[in-house]
Amino acid sequence: MxxxxxxxxxxxxxxxxxxxxxxxxxxxxxxxxxxxxxxxxxxxxxxxxxxxxxxxTDPADEEEGRKKALEIAALVEILAKRPPGEYMEDGNAALEGET
Incomplete structure (x- = not known):
């Protein structure tokens, strides 16, 4: 300029x-x-x-959050592998068709 x-x-x-x-x-x-x-x-x-x-953020909080996310992912994977209508171990029916 x-x-x-x-x-x-x-x-x-x-x-x-x-x-x-x-x-x-x-x-x-x-x-x-x-x-x-x-x-x-x-x-x-x-x-x-x-x-x-x-x-x-505290690195310990971040690690704890990562562990929780892995636990949830494992549970979702188990639920995804079950056939529809199968009962859970604690006796509750799996939710079908509910949103």
Whole structure:
């Protein structure tokens, strides 16, 4: 942007208009980039505040959550392998057709 503003040689009206257009175009691009950066920062703040980007978790909590997820996945796999209408071990009927 500053390269266009520098006066090297005497210029006519068309050269001055060309420089003005280049300066406006580059300053507009700079403003757009700054706005995009502000939006990115705002999005990251929202993710952090509302829990999607949790940087303060305890590794032990994360490991516990992973173990629970594996247990649930194993139970779902067992239920998926059973034929419809089969009774569970504790005597309760498997849910059929309920949503």
């Amino acid at each position: 500053l390269a266009h503003a520098r006066e090297d040689a005497p210029s006519d009206y068309s050269r001055a208009a060309q420089k003005e257009l280049a300066i406006k175009e580059e300053s507009s691009a700079l403003v757009t980039t700054a706005q995009n950066m502000a939006m990115l920062v705002r999005d990251l703040q929202e993710l952090w505040l509302f829990g999607s980007l949790d940087t303060l």
